Amino acid sequence: MTAFWTLQVLNALQHAALLFLIAAGLSVSFGLMGFVNLAHGALYMLGAFIGISVAAQTGFWVALIAAPLAVSAIGALLYLCLLGRVARLGPMPQVLVSFGLVFIATELVRIVWGDIPLVLDPSAALAGRVDLAGATYPVYRLFVICIGAAMAAALWLGVNRTNLGAALRASVENPGMARAIGIRTERMFLLVFTLGAGLAGLGGVVAAPITAANPGMAVSALIPALIVTVIGGMGNIAGAALGALIVAGIEVFGAVLFPAASAVLIYAALAVALIWRPEGLLVAKGAR
Amino acid sequence: MFRLDAMRIVLLVLLLAGMQVFAMLGGFFGQEIVAEIAILAILAISLDLAAGFGGMVSLGHGAIMGVGAYAYALAGQHGLTPWPAALTAIAASGVTGGLIGAVSARMQGIFFIMATLAFGQMIWAFTFSARWLGGDNGMGGIARASLPFSDLSQPMAFANYALCLLLAVFLLAAATLSTPFGRSYQAVHDNAARAAAIGLAPRRIRITGFAISSAIAGVAGILAAQHMQFISPAMMFWTTSGEVLVVLILGGIGTLTGPIVGAAIFVTLKYWAAGWTDHWHLVIGALLIAVILAGGRGITGEAERRLRHAFR
Numbered sequence: 001m002t003a004f005w006t007l008q009v010l011n012a013l014q015h016a017a018l019l020f021l022i023a024a025g026l027s028v029s030f031g032l033m034g035f036v037n038l039a040h041g042a043l044y045m046l047g048a049f050i051g052i053s054v055a056a057q058t059g060f061w062v063a064l065i066a067a068p069l070a071v072s073a074i075g076a077l078l079y080l081c082l083l084g085r086v087a088r089l090g091p092m093p094q095v096l097v098s099f100g101l102v103f104i105a106t107e108l109v110r111i112v113w114g115d116i117p118l119v120l121d122p123s124a125a126l127a128g129r130v131d132l133a134g135a136t137y138p139v140y141r142l143f144v145i146c147i148g149a150a151m152a153a154a155l156w157l158g159v160n161r162t163n164l165g166a167a168l169r170a171s172v173e174n175p176g177m178a179r180a181i182g183i184r185t186e187r188m189f190l191l192v193f194t195l196g197a198g199l200a201g202l203g204g205v206v207a208a209p210i211t212a213a214n215p216g217m218a219v220s221a222l223i224p225a226l227i228v229t230v231i232g233g234m235g236n237i238a239g240a241a242l243g244a245l246i247v248a249g250i251e252v253f254g255a256v257l258f259p260a261a262s263a264v265l266i267y268a269a270l271a272v273a274l275i276w277r278p279e280g281l282l283v284a285k286g287a288r
Numbered sequence: 289m290f291r292l293d294a295m296r297i298v299l300l301v302l303l304l305a306g307m308q309v310f311a312m313l314g315g316f317f318g319q320e321i322v323a324e325i326a327i328l329a330i331l332a333i334s335l336d337l338a339a340g341f342g343g344m345v346s347l348g349h350g351a352i353m354g355v356g357a358y359a360y361a362l363a364g365q366h367g368l369t370p371w372p373a374a375l376t377a378i379a380a381s382g383v384t385g386g387l388i389g390a391v392s393a394r395m396q397g398i399f400f401i402m403a404t405l406a407f408g409q410m411i412w413a414f415t416f417s418a419r420w421l422g423g424d425n426g427m428g429g430i431a432r433a434s435l436p437f438s439d440l441s442q443p444m445a446f447a448n449y450a451l452c453l454l455l456a457v458f459l460l461a462a463a464t465l466s467t468p469f470g471r472s473y474q475a476v477h478d479n480a481a482r483a484a485a486i487g488l489a490p491r492r493i494r495i496t497g498f499a500i501s502s503a504i505a506g507v508a509g510i511l512a513a514q515h516m517q518f519i520s521p522a523m524m525f526w527t528t529s530g531e532v533l534v535v536l537i538l539g540g541i542g543t544l545t546g547p548i549v550g551a552a553i554f555v556t557l558k559y560w561a562a563g564w565t566d567h568w569h570l571v572i573g574a575l576l577i578a579v580i581l582a583g584g585r586g587i588t589g590e591a592e593r594r595l596r597h598a599f600r
């Protein structure tokens with residue numbers, strides 16, 4: 001019995017790691033620019049597909065590096081050409097333009113890679129299973145948990161323990177004042193957007209061996225990521241991590257304990273979070 | 289503030305007459321397309337009432353429409369004849385919207401969108417897993433309405449019936465916006481603080497407005513159920529609501545005629561493009577971005593602005 005629950009905890013952690021990678025960029029660009037980027041799920045999808053194509057040529061480890069870099073570049077390009085301009089127009093135009101991008105990205109992926117789900121084979125070093133507290137668990141999924149944890153730790157350190165992070169937090173809390181003391185918030189926006197796109201791309205390539213890459217990913221990944229962002233609060237890394245753990249926990253344990261109601265639970269949690277604490281569970285002090 | 293001016297009346301008459309001619313000349317296929325346009329247009333008008341005139345952008349309108357469709361089917365199963373069943377369904381949608389509005393009305397912007405998404409998805413997930421509602425198989429064998437002078441099982445008669453309902457919903461929405469309530473509703477959208485200062489109750493007005501919009505979404509649901517004579521939870525999924533939002537933005541938000549233009553273009557493009565490509569969403573996505581970058585007024589809004597300039 002303990003083996004069963006160990007498995008479920010590991011499943012929840014692995015799910016949370018993926019959710020965190022998608023939601024981190026969404027959350028920070030939300031907090032920093034007030035920008036609701038619905039195309040974030042599309043960047044995640046591109047990460048998975050680019051990763052699969054690169055891995056077919058050069059192997060898994062190159063893909064693991066190249067796909068996030070490629071998606072970062074796409075993100076930066078999108079920001080410079082389109083989204084940066086739209087960011088100034090207000091929430092509705094942002095939502096709609098990024099929704100338009102979801103349509104376009106989904107169709108482009110269908111044209112280039114087709115409609116059939118594609119699976120990525122991870123490196124042989126990550127194949128197989130290990131024994132953990134009585135349960136056997138795939139090594140690859142442990143690897144995903146480690147990547148999620150490492151990224152969360154690195155981001156937290158970067159945001160909370162570096163000068164650049166301090167400037168970033170200042171821009172979230174009070175953009176006008178940050179500009180007044182010489183922080184170039186425009187450049188900060190671009191940096192955050194590029195980084196967030198890269199993380200989503202990493203999430204995509206890491207998820208590809210677990211959930212087959214398909215053109216529906218852009219939409220299906222978006223909603224859980226938005227829920228994580230709203231539950232965790234915008235613009236902070238710890239909140240995104242906490243939100244990812246809560247959402248993953250509800251999804252995994254909900255499916256085990258209340259199979260009949262599992263689909264409703266996550267949306268109920270979102271509704272409760274919005275009513276009880278619309279600014280998010282953890283939120284930068286100034287925003288509350 | 290909404291005005292049913294000459295320009296809008298002319299556009300409405302042209303649209304309805306155009307669809308009527310299209311249904312008459314287009315054969316069975318044309319008549320089915322006109323019915324589909326009318327359903328989508330009614331749903332888009334209902335969303336225009338909430339989003340365009342009340343500032344409440346909803347991603348739950350598909351689910352609210354679905355509540356109407358399912359209530360209509362259930363009432364029919366329990367022996368109600370189509371017209372009383374339709375009234376029950378409209379009430380069910382209105383009450384659902386009122387409840388969602390009551391919880392969400394104090395939220396603004398993206399939080400309101402997320403709240404309606406949450407409630408809409410809850411309704412979808414519940415229906416999807418409820419065996420007594422047919423689960424993901426949906427429900428079939430739904431009766432069309434009966435009229436003394438026309439047989440609605442004929443596609444042409446049904447297309448005409450759908451167009452009449454569209455006209456009725458349009459006039460009802462326009463009339464609602466012209467009542468004292470409608471004026472206060474738009475005032476709350478324009479500036480809630482000032483509206484409160486002159487003695488209006490913004491929260492209650494927003495909730496009522498959302499409930500009225502939801503009741504109209506219920507009409508779209510009933511018409512959709514009667515059209516296909518089959519319903520499934522797919523219509524409740526949030527992407528349906530997202531699609532209607534796209535239709536509304538393309539056509540022109542806050543105009544009431546825009547939703548009809550948007551629905552006509554959307555459905556026509558879908559069937560026209562289906563003949564030679566599978567990727568027509570590419571065009572929709574590009575159109576959506578172009579409309580927003582051009583100022584977000586949509587096709588109708590842009591045309592109205594140009595015409596006003598030309599006649600000045």
